[in-house]
Amino acid sequence: xxxxxxxxxxxxxxxxxxxxxxxxxxxxxxxxxxxxxxxxxxxxxxxxxxxxxxxxxxxxxxxxxxxxxxxxxxxxxxxxxxxxxxxxxxxxxxxxxxxxxxxxxxxxxxxxxxxxxxxxxxxxxxxxxxxxxxxxxxxxxxxxxxxxxxxxxxxxxxxxxxxxxxxxxxxxxxxxxxxxxxxxxxxxxxxxxxxxxxxxxxxxxxxxxxxxxxxxxxxxxxxxxxxxxxxxxxxxxxxxxxxxxxxxxxxxxxxxxxxxxxxxxxxxxxxxxxxxxxxxxxxxxxxxxxxxxxxxxxxxxxxxxxxxxxxxxxxxxxxxxxxxxxxxxxxxxxxxxxxxxxxxxxxxxxxxxxxxxxxxxxxxxxxxxxxxxxxxxxxxxxxxxxxxxxxxxxxxxxxxxxxxxxxxxxxxxxxxxxxxxxxxxxxxxxxxxxxxxxxxxxxxxxxxxxxxxxxxxxxxxxxxxxxxxxxxxxxxxxxxxxxxxxxxxxxxxxxxxxxxxxxxxxxxxx
Amino acid sequence: xxxxxxxxxxxxxxxxxxxxxxxxxxxxxxxxxxxxxxxxxxxxxxxxxxxxxxxxxxxxxxxxxxxxxxxxxxxxxxxxxxxxxxxxxxxxxxxxxxxxxxxxxxxxxxxxxxxxxxxxxxxxxxxxxxxx
Numbered sequence: 210x211x212x213x214x215x216x217x218x219x220x221x222x223x224x225x226x227x228x229x230x231x232x233x234x235x236x237x238x239x240x241x242x243x244x245x246x247x248x249x250x251x252x253x254x255x256x257x258x259x260x261x262x263x264x265x266x267x268x269x270x271x272x273x274x275x276x277x278x279x280x281x282x283x284x285x286x287x288x289x290x291x292x293x294x295x296x297x298x299x300x301x302x303x304x305x306x307x308x309x310x311x312x313x314x315x316x317x318x319x320x321x322x323x324x325x326x327x328x329x330x331x332x333x334x335x336x337x338x339x340x341x342x343x344x345x346x347x348x349x350x351x352x353x354x355x356x357x358x359x360x361x362x363x364x365x366x367x368x369x370x371x372x373x374x375x376x377x378x379x380x381x382x383x384x385x386x387x388x389x390x391x392x393x394x395x396x397x398x399x400x401x402x403x404x405x406x407x408x409x410x411x412x413x414x415x416x417x418x419x420x421x422x423x424x425x426x427x428x429x430x431x432x433x434x435x436x437x438x439x440x441x442x443x444x445x446x447x448x449x450x451x452x453x454x455x456x457x458x459x460x461x462x463x464x465x466x467x468x469x470x471x472x473x474x475x476x477x478x479x480x481x482x483x484x485x486x487x488x489x490x491x492x493x494x495x496x497x498x499x500x501x502x503x504x505x506x507x508x509x510x511x512x513x514x515x516x517x518x519x520x521x522x523x524x525x526x527x528x529x530x531x532x533x534x535x536x537x538x539x540x541x542x543x544x545x546x547x548x549x550x551x552x553x554x555x556x557x558x559x560x561x562x563x564x565x566x567x568x569x570x571x572x573x574x575x576x577x578x579x580x581x582x583x584x585x586x587x588x589x590x591x592x593x594x595x596x597x598x599x600x601x602x603x604x605x606x607x608x609x610x611x612x613x614x615x616x617x618x619x620x621x622x623x624x625x626x627x628x629x630x631x632x633x634x635x636x637x638x639x640x641x642x643x644x645x646x647x648x649x650x651x652x653x654x655x656x657x658x659x660x661x662x663x664x665x666x667x668x669x670x671x672x673x674x675x676x677x678x679x680x681x682x683x684x685x686x687x688x689x690x691x692x693x694x695x696x697x698x699x700x701x702x703x704x705x706x707x708x709x710x711x712x713x714x715x716x717x718x719x
Numbered sequence: 720x721x722x723x724x725x726x727x728x729x730x731x732x733x734x735x736x737x738x739x740x741x742x743x744x745x746x747x748x749x750x751x752x753x754x755x756x757x758x759x760x761x762x763x764x765x766x767x768x769x770x771x772x773x774x775x776x777x778x779x780x781x782x783x784x785x786x787x788x789x790x791x792x793x794x795x796x797x798x799x800x801x802x803x804x805x806x807x808x809x810x811x812x813x814x815x816x817x818x819x820x821x822x823x824x825x826x827x828x829x830x831x832x833x834x835x836x837x838x839x840x841x842x843x844x845x846x847x848x849x850x851x
Contacts, residue, residue, distance in 0.1 A: 261803065263843065384840075388807045388810070388811075388841060388843075389807075389810075389811045389837070389840060389841045391810075391811065396810035396811065397810070398807075398810070463801075463803060463844055464844075465843035465844050466843060466845070467843055468840040468841065473843075475803060475843075475844070528806075528809070528818075528819060537810075538809065538810035539810060540805075540806045540807050540808075540809050540810030540811075541805055541806045541807070542805055542807055542843070543805060544803040544804050544805040544806075544823075545804070545823040546803070546804040546822070546823040546824060547803050547804065549823070
């Protein structure tokens with residue numbers, strides 16, 4: 210047990226008397242560096258933290274009140290954004306990532322929440338099937354947040370302790386929830402406020418628990434449980450939070466859209482950390498250079514993306530990071546300036562006596578782990594659908610020989626291989642036509658060298674997406690050493706589609 | 720003096736090498752920042768670093784060839800009420816026209832902007848306006 214410093218009751222007494230000492234996490238880091246941790250921990254009662262980032266797992270429960278005659282809305286929209294209506298007649302949940310049926314992802318649930326909080330008028334449309342007690346079937350009206358009986362922000366996962374940094378090794382630009390990732394490790398996207406991060410500043414979750422009163426969206430909220438995907442042993446803890454939306458502010462709740470990714474909501478979350486013992490103080494004093502995350506290659510389409518290196522928040526915030534032997538720009542998706550504002554606002558509230566600290570009514574789990582989804586239904590794989598008896602060509606073959614092979618074997622795609630059957634390139638019937646038109650004789654001159662391939666274990670879905678992306682109709686299937694195993698074409702994919710449409714589901718042997 | 724101009728060509732003129740001729744005749748080096756051709760017009764944004772006399776000369780040549788010219792006084796504007804200073808735009812800005820200050824504030828250096836538009840897509844809160 211670490212040396213105890215003070216109790217929450219003692220701190221609240223000081224808040225009442227107006228002589229509590231509160232510092233933001235950044236100020237506390239500096240004080241601990243200049244005066245030493247021991248002295249800083251004795252001088253300071255509370256450290257305030259803050260983060261302001263895109264938090265997709267956010268939304269609000271709304272009660273619209275009953276119309277006359279009343280309706281049991283089974284479907285509802287706010288500014289054309291669908292509201293979850295699997296609840297009682299006029300209760301609904303607007304999720305941050307739901308998007309407008311007329312404007313697409315440019316306007317989503319996050320924007321609706323920002324518009325509500327700003328007091329703007331919102332167009333409500335509802336549909337029901339009509340019952341004896343709820344005879345109405347349609348409703349259309351204009352509402353503002355004032356008209357709602359309750360508007361409660363309830364976010365299942367907020368305030369990630371830290372988050373991964375993303376880069377992109379592929380040759381095309383990726384649009385992700387960590388921003389635009391330029392090709393060939395062109396930049397890095399990251400999120401999280403580092404030394405201001407609420408959950409990192411109490412990383413052993415000693416003071417934050419169920420019931421903890423927090424700053425939420427410019428108002429007061431509470432921790433109502435561990436967040437979804439809470440994974441404390443990896444320092445990827447999260448919290449589920451709730452608070453009265455009517456008392457929040459659009460300064461700290463902002464609708465946003467990540468290009469080609471989707472709509473979301475920026476949420477400001479701040480947690481006061483009472484320095485009850487030396488371990489809590491030590492954790493609260495952790496500087497950016499001691500808070501690490503991993504740079505991950507987001508071009509790999511798997512949940513198990515490769516880690517390129519470890520990086521500190523100091524480096525990330527500095528804005529230039531070395532990756533793959535080159536220094537590239539790192540950009541935050543969350544706002545450090547706003548995170549600082551959250552921590553400063555909370556500091557002001559406490560110092561001025563308007564915000565008392567709470568002792569959690571129950572701790573957050575320290576054992577939760579994040580599991581992946583089990584895929585128990587068979588998904589057709591490339592290996593099951595590819596054709597293995599395919600013609601291949603050698604670099605030394607003439608165009609005439611290859612074209613004869615294409616005709617004989619009825620093939621549109623012919624992989625070019627070396628003596629060990631390793632892929633060197635590909636020629637298509639179109640390439641042959643071009644060769645004839647341009648009077649070229651050597652295969653080498655017309656074959657495509659940068660071949661888009663498939664792997665045998667990949668799902669058909671992935672391959673279909675790749676065909677669409679590169680606008681191609683056939684992919685050689687290769688093993689990890691680039692040996693050609695077969696070929697998969699769009700014709701093979703349509704065969705599968707036809708089979709499943711006809712009620713014959715392709716069940717694998719595996 | 721650095722000047723940016725928007726040139727509007729009528730569709731009947733787009734296949735003539737008007738700008739090339741204007742550059743050759745005036746001797747002013749011109750940087751083409753942006754060029755678009757629609758069914759109704761051709762639009763081009765050019766930039767040059769030249770004295771007033773040279774700018775007058777090149778605009779005169781362009782005008783006499785039927786090109787409409789508009790000076791672009793601003794290139795990029797940030798709506799400070801929407802901007803959250805996240806910095807998402809900074810890492811996709813190829814010329815460092817957009818950077819985060821030491822205090823974490825977005826700073827704009829319009830001189831450096833080449834109107835590529837990367838920031839428009841990267842901004843999650845749609846705080847950027849480009850004049851092009």
